[in-house]
Amino acid sequence: AIFLVRQVTFSPSSLSPSLCSKLEATMIDGPHDIDLARPENPKGNRIRLDVLSSTKAVALLTTLYSLGVIILSSVETTGPSVFQHIGAQEQAVMGASRWAATDASCQSQCTFRKTIHLNHMRSEMQLVYMKIDILRPEQAPGPAESFSVSTRTVVIGCAGSCAPTAPNYSGKEIQDISDIKPVEFENNELFSSAISLFTTDPAPVSYDRYNVTVTLADIDGLAARYYDDGVSQPSLLARVNMITVDPSFTWWVMGWKVVFQIGTLVAAFSPITCKGGIIAGFFVQQRNLKWKDWSSTQAWVGFLLIILFFFNDPFFPLQFYGSISEDAKTFLVMQQIIFVAVFISSLLCFMLSSTGTIISSNKEQFQAIDPKFKSNVIILKVGLCCIIFAFLFFYYIIARLYNTGSPEYDDFAENSVYFSFEVLLGVLMAVFSLWYTADIIKCLTRVRLMEKAYLALLVVCVLAAVMMVIGITIGALYVLPDEAFKWMFFYGTANITVWVVSWSFAHAEEPDTDDGLWELSGSKEGYASLLGQQGFEPLGGGEGVLGGDEDGEFQ
Numbered sequence: 114a115i116f117l118v119r120q121v122t123f124s125p126s127s128l129s130p131s132l133c134s135k136l137e138a139t140m141i142d143g144p145h146d147i148d149l150a151r152p153e154n155p156k157g158n159r160i161r162l163d164v165l166s167s168t169k170a171v172a173l174l175t176t177l178y179s180l181g182v183i184i185l186s187s188v189e190t191t192g193p194s195v196f197q198h199i200g201a202q203e204q205a206v207m208g209a210s211r212w213a214a215t216d217a218s219c220q221s222q223c224t225f226r227k228t229i230h231l232n233h234m235r236s237e238m239q240l241v242y243m244k245i246d247i248l249r250p251e252q253a254p255g256p257a258e259s260f261s262v263s264t265r266t267v268v269i270g271c272a273g274s275c276a277p278t279a280p281n282y283s284g285k286e287i288q289d290i291s292d293i294k295p296v297e298f299e300n301n302e303l304f305s306s307a308i309s310l311f312t313t314d315p316a317p318v319s320y321d322r323y324n325v326t327v328t329l330a331d332i333d334g335l336a337a338r339y340y341d342d343g344v345s346q347p348s349l350l351a352r353v354n355m356i357t358v359d360p361s362f363t364w365w366v367m368g369w370k371v372v373f374q375i376g377t378l379v380a381a382f383s384p385i386t387c388k389g390g391i392i393a394g395f396f397v398q399q400r401n402l403k404w405k406d407w408s409s410t411q412a413w414v415g416f417l418l419i420i421l422f423f424f425n426d427p428f429f430p431l432q433f434y435g436s437i438s439e440d441a442k443t444f445l446v447m448q449q450i451i452f453v454a455v456f457i458s459s460l461l462c463f464m465l466s467s468t469g470t471i472i473s474s475n476k477e478q479f480q481a482i483d484p485k486f487k488s489n490v491i492i493l494k495v496g497l498c499c500i501i502f503a504f505l506f507f508y509y510i511i512a513r514l515y516n517t518g519s520p521e522y523d524d525f526a527e528n529s530v531y532f533s534f535e536v537l538l539g540v541l542m543a544v545f546s547l548w549y550t551a552d553i554i555k556c557l558t559r560v561r562l563m564e565k566a567y568l569a570l571l572v573v574c575v576l577a578a579v580m581m582v583i584g585i586t587i588g589a590l591y592v593l594p595d596e597a598f599k600w601m602f603f604y605g606t607a608n609i610t611v612w613v614v615s616w617s618f619a620h621a622e623e624p625d626t627d628d629g630l631w632e633l634s635g636s637k638e639g640y641a642s643l644l645g646q647q648g649f650e651p652l653g654g655g656e657g658v659l660g661g662d663e664d665g666e667f668q
Contacts, residue, residue: 158402158406158407158408158411158620159620159621160411160617160618160619160620160621161391161616161617161618161619161621162564162566162567162570162617162618163621164621165391165566165621170565170566170569170617171565171566171569173616174566174569174570174573174613174617175569177609177612177613177616178573178576178609178610178613181605181606181609181612182606182609184605192362192365192596192597192598192600192601193359193361193362193365193597194359194361194362194597195358195359195362195593195594195595195596195597195600196356196357196358196359196520196521196595197356197357197358197359198354198355198356199354199355199356199357200352200353200354200355211348211349211350212225212226212227212329212348212349212350212351213225213226213227213348214336214348214349223330223331223336223337223349224328224329224330224331225328225329225331225336225348225349226326226327226328226329227326227327227351228324228325228326228327229243229324229325229326229327229353230275230322230323230324230325231322231323231324231325231355232321232322233321233322234318234320234321234322234323235318235360236317236318236319236432236433236434237318237358237360237363237364237433238318238357238358238359238360238363239317239318239357239358239363239432239593240312240313240314240317240318240357240358240520241311241312241313241318241323241355241356241357242309242311242312242313242355242356242357242518242519242520243309243310243311243312243325243353243354243355243356244307244308244309244310244353244354244355244356244519245307245308245310245327245351245352245353245354246304246305246306246307246308246351246352246354247296247304247305247308247335247339247349247350247351248303248304248305248339248350248351248352249298249303249305249338249339249350256300257297257298257299257300258297258298259295259296259297259298260295260296260297260331260332260333260334260335261293261294261295261296261332261333262293262294262296262308262329262330262331262332262333262335263291263292263293263294263329263330263332264290264291264292264293264294264308264310264327264328264329264330265289265290265291265327265328265330266288266289266290266291266310266311266325266326266327266328267286267288267289267325267326268286268287268288268289268311268323268324268325268326269284269285269286269287269323269324269325269326270284270285270286270287270319270320270322270323271283271284271285271320271321271322271323271324272320272321272322273321274322275322275323275324284324285320287313287316287323288311290311293332294308294309296308296335304352307354307519309517309518309519310325310327311325312516312517312520314513314514314515314516314517314520315443315446315514315515316439316442316443317432317433317439317442317443317446318357319439319442329349331349335349336349356519356520356521358520358593362597363433365597366429366600367429367430369601369604369605370425370426370429373425373604373605373608374422374425374427376608376612377418377421377422377425377608377611377612378422379394380394380395380418380611380612380615380616381394381395381396381418381422381615382394382396382397383397384397393619394619395414395415395418395615395616395618395619396415396418398619398620398621399411399415399619399620401620402620408618410467410618411618411619411620413463413466413467414463414611414614414615414618416459417456417459417460417463417611417614417615418611418615420452420455420456420459421456421607421608421611423452423455423456424452424453424455424456424607425608426449426452428445428448428449429445429449431445432445432446443514446513446514446592447510447514449592450506450509450510450513450592451506453505453509453590453592454502454505454506454509455502456607457501457502457505457581457585457590457607458498458499458501458502458505459498460577460581460607460610460611461498461501461545461578461581462494462495462498463614464549464574464577464578464581465494465497465498465545465548465549465552466491466494466495467574468549468552468553468556468571468574494548497541497544497545497548500541501538501541501545504534504537504538504541505538505585507534508531508534508535508538509591509592511530511531511534512525512531512534512591513591513592513593520593521595522588522591522593522594522595523588523595525588538585538586539586542582542585542586545582546582549578553575566617570613570614570617573610573613573614574610574614577606577607577610580603580606580607580610581603581607583603584599584603584606584607587599589602589603589604590603590604590607
């Protein structure tokens with residue numbers, strides 16, 4: 114029962130005992146506590162979108178999200194290249210080279226050997242991948258051909274000099290790998306398919322210099338057909354190509370991760386509580402509310418803020434500047450991938466599970482609005498997101514730490530294992546998209562009843578869900594995407610989305626307007642006591658002003 118008194122002037126002697134008796138007679142019998150909270154939220158937990166006017170809330174939501182997207186769109190065009198290729202473009206460094214044969218006559222099986230010196234290496238390069246292409250003479254392009262060669266790659270890492278005879282020689286053998294590799298020429302192509310030589314993964318770039326000695330043993334007569342006979346000693350023409358992460362990209366990412374970390378800390382713990390706490394942090398506002406009174410949506414948002422902090426990878430600089438072991442640096446890369454997978458799957462789960470709450474304007478009664486939204490449906494949605502997490506985790510771990518081929522994301526499809534992961538992730542994204550779209554369509558009939566602020570929040574969440582699905586599909590949320598703008602746009606959009614959602618669902622205190630608006634519920638004893646304390650007296654001839662229905666409920 115609700116008793117509403119708004120902007121009415123009472124004189125101290127105007128409420129008669131007869132009207133008070135009439136009031137008591139119309140109340141429901143029985144002991145009840147007076148509850149001053151909003152009737153649709155018995156816990157008194159109101160959020161910012163409830164307290165602010167719709168116009169102001171829509172303006173703030175639109176400004177926050179639009180400003181973030183504009184900044185990301187302007188910054189992304191200035192981003193550096195993610196990878197740098199040394200060899201194909203810089204012929205003076207590692208151009209086409211003649212590889213001397215160990216068998217001068219080459220009448221039997223020819224063996225070719227070359228030592229490649231990598232100098233001025235930096236930890237910010239993150240990884241090194243080296244490959245070679247065999248060159249068949251330009252005057253003899255022909256049909257597709259296939260050969261097999263035996264390869265042995267010995268890699269020596271040096272903190273000082275890499276010359277064995279130097280007094281400060283500090284070489285350490287990193288790997289010694291032998292394998293049989295195919296050499297394939299497509300129709301009329303001069304260069305063969307790439308032959309992978311070595312990669313520093315899973316260890317980081319920990320040395321200033323590397324010596325890579327490569328030995329090729331001709332098995333199928335490749336040299337007999339394509340060796341260079343224009344020199345005194347048979348030699349095989351080959352192009353060496355090395356791929357590393359551009360150090361400028363590492364520094365660029367590091368700087369923006371710091372910016373996103375600061376933004377996350379402000380969104381979570383901003384201590385500025387003036388103006389009704391409109392720019393206070395989420396957890397600063399939530400401390401005014403007991404944990405048991407948090408809504409499920411607020412618990413989700415709090416979890417997302419915590420995961421977002423680790424998604425922004427506060428330990429990223431330690432991979433390059435920390436005095437820690439190679440195993441510890443590898444672990445830091447692994448934990449980065451873990452939190453990326455946890456955050457992505459958690460944000461998708463939030464989008465999938467909170468649609469009804471947003472549609473219903475945060476009334477904790479989604480089950481009444483959507484009868485099919487039961488615990489088993491929640492379990493299915495959480496289960497789908499757990500499967501997405503598992504696939505993202507294993508895919509990214511294998512691709513980043515145990516990849517023996519090209520580190521570029523667009524080249525992953527050439528590997529059958531990675532291609533299978535991409536197909537399965539595409540299927541999972543399709544399932545998520547269909548389910549999310551079905552939830553939105555199912556609630557469209559209630560969109561016209563939504564408050565404008567909640568409608569604006571719903572649009573933000575739908576856009577964010579679309580961006581996340583696209584980002585996962587094209588590899589933009591992988592730790593080493595192909596292009597800087599992909600990383601910046603989708604990574605930044607994920608941060609801005611959580612900031613906007615945390616601002617929207619943060620607890621807000623009722624503004625004390627003192628305008629005479631009371632909301633009362635309870636027993637007749639409670640009402641009589643409260644009215645008596647306020648000194649209300651009859652307005653004179655007040656019969657019929659207040660009354661009850663046939664069940665005795667107060668009107």
